Amino acid sequence: MSIRVGKAAAAPAFPIAAHEALQNDQLRRNVRHATNVIRTKRALRVDEMPDWQQLRQAGSDLKQHTLAHLDHYLEQFAANCEKAGGKVHWARDADEANAIAIQLIRDHSANDPHPEVIKVKTMTSDEIQLNPALEAAGITPIETDLADMIVQLGHDEPSHIVVPALHKNRFEIRDIFRKEMNLPDLTETPEDLTAAARRYLRERFLRTRIAVSGANFAIAETGTVCVVESEGNGRMCLTLPDVLITLIGIEKVIPRFADLEVFLQTLPRSATGERMNPYNSLWTGVTPNDGPQHFHVILLDNGRTQLLANELERETLQCIRCGACLNACPVYRETSGLAYGSIYSGPIGAILSPQLQSLDHSRSLPYASTLCGACYEVCPVKINIPEVLVHLRGRIVRGDQKTLSGKLSIENIAMQTAAKIFLSRRRYEAAQRLARIGQSLFERKGQLVNLPGMAGAWTATRDLRPIPAQSFRDWWKERPASSKGAAR
Amino acid sequence: MTAREQILATIRGHLGTQASNPAASHALIPATYNRIGRLSPEARLELFLDRLTDYDSEIHVLPTSDAIPATIAQVLATTGETQLIASTAFPSAWLPSTITPILDGNLSIEEVGVAQAVVTTCESAVASTGTIILVHQGAQGRRLITLLPDHHICIVRRDQIFEHLPEALTPILPNARLPITTISGPSATSDIEMTRIRGVHGPRRLTVLIY
């Protein structure tokens, strides 16, 4: 089984990657600006909704219910989709999904040794690394989301989940377009650049016969698939080609068509701070004379089923990929998602990426959080991300403690020692006395400096007051019974 | 074992014994959010107009459907558009006599691509979000015809306008398996230096006629 989450297996640990990301002032400024804008808009749109908390609860309830009956709803979706003329394929992991996609594209490109496919942005395809697999098979994927297109034409990497071309300014984009679109007189105004992209892509939309998309929701009751978008490239890819291949993570299924009434209210407000995003496309199987006449769904597991056994871990699968947690997270704000080493970054990435890969990779991600709870506050399906983080930390620690190196790690010994000290008043007060004596070694001008070990990471950048000469308890014992409190 | 069988078996294994009646427990999920609006029809219309204005849509509120053909003609005259497309099922009485529309039943992409403007009816609308919902059949046309032209003229009947999304979805349920598109303003992107630009793909102009 080759469960894969992007290139996460090769990514450096979070603290190391974060250190890198923190150096990039420009990107940090851009990310701060972008997240501020969306957060403010989100707050505005949410404040308008007197029933926001009820919608969140309903979303959470619906997702929990669905996951508790996931087999039932997946079967129902598959049956209804096929009844309507679609074909449903099941993929256990990334390799299997890619192989299915490649075979389908080849089946439908009999006369073309180097087929092209147009793509609607889907993080699921990044998760399974679909594009490199297609290219290796001689198939050219053409990204049609504006930012992904800029990145692709610029032979670059996405710098951000929400706004992948955030690192490119208008002049750089103009230069890319001038070169790749053969438009020597193109100006750098966003209006002109957008118009150029519109014309360039339109030509591709009209002639490419195969499209690949993801989906936001798969409705079991009817076999309907729903794609939520802003730019219109989704509508183009979902309507114009002859063949449509849609990649859907198994957690995207929802029971009833009417359930959309909850998610289509919470998703746009959470994701982009809009009352409603410009376009939602819904289709079921194949409709004669309207849209692709060959429709294939690839249902993807790739590690998701592993999360079902534990109820807390199962919550992770409630995610509707709105990104609100990213925008709310103070850690993400500083590191811009590059530090997470995974297509899924921010708070949801910190719990999803490691779990999909059975905690073999991305082990540092559950620790990439202060547990401040800002994510939980904004999650439209009420995933208790801090609770899942603590749970994952527990699993990681328990796993480490089974190994000799884990048992002997400085952190483990420190934690064991601290626990022993906290358990006994005698030991605690002895430790305090010892600390009062020992800290004099590290005192300079009333501050503690150059502390050894892990504590050194504190004193390298922050001052630290020494333990006071008198503890609160001692002070309380000594004060006169009727006195007022000590003034400062 | 096929992939399907294996995935389903894994799921069942992890979920353990579950209640065998998902429909029953689904029905038990409380829906305490607002499903029905409380605004009067006039207030609802005002709200809808406010949202459409936010999207820079051109709006014409008509006393009756009699004014539709003349309004369409006037709109097209202002924009100078002459190539209008409509579904063959679109009421011919509503088409202006001054132009010869392209009528779509199953035209090719190239044939539809000639159209500059498209006129359709709609299935329902949501006032609070300024959303128009099309179910692609009859006078609402195939998806293709509201996708390629640059100008979409949409005819909305007053009683199709609901305050909240749940009510607007209810009339659609019987047709849930048809292609459906919800439209809330023109397309948009903020990908270039976080500057919001309207009109990337799909019609850049939306004109709404309400009768």
Place this chain on the structure above:
Amino acid sequence: MHYNTGYHAEAIPLVRNFVHTFRDAEAVCVPSASCVAMMREHYELIARNENDALLLQEVQLLLPRIFEFSELLTNHLKVTDVGATFPHTVTYHPSCHSLRMLHISEGPIKLLKQVRGLSLIDLPNKEQCCGFGGTFAVKNADVSMAMLGEKQSCIIETKAEVVTALDNSCLMQIYGGLHRSNSEVRTLHIAEILAAEGARA
């Protein structure tokens, strides 16, 4: 600290110890919102996971008597004026646990407003985390510092002489940055302000 870092087994004796130590207290005053949050969120869960019915019962009996310091004053003793005098400009940093887990927002403000001479200045972006996060502060020191930088800028922007909070963990972090950058802004736990000059016993 243990529980949140993942040392769940090690936390269990600590929970028992706490419950036994304070079992007979009329009220337990905890000058740390994060500790109270830990207790309210996890003590019952821990007892259940241990299948320890007796511990669960003791936890359930004790929890209603546990108060974060400001809660003890405003919610239990119904007091907002403790007779304190503290003629300084003060800004209040609501720690994440107090805000999001204990839902404390008005109480400390009311207490501070009653302090004679105290001028309360609102902290911009107050709900943003200071970057302490327990072991996060050393395991992810770089990011912790970046977050602290933003909190510090907001505090300095208020031009307040003092920044206060319900949690000494946040205050330790904030002090660490302010003092390292030679700022004159002082950090005081809310109890220290409320005990200032003329506080009744």
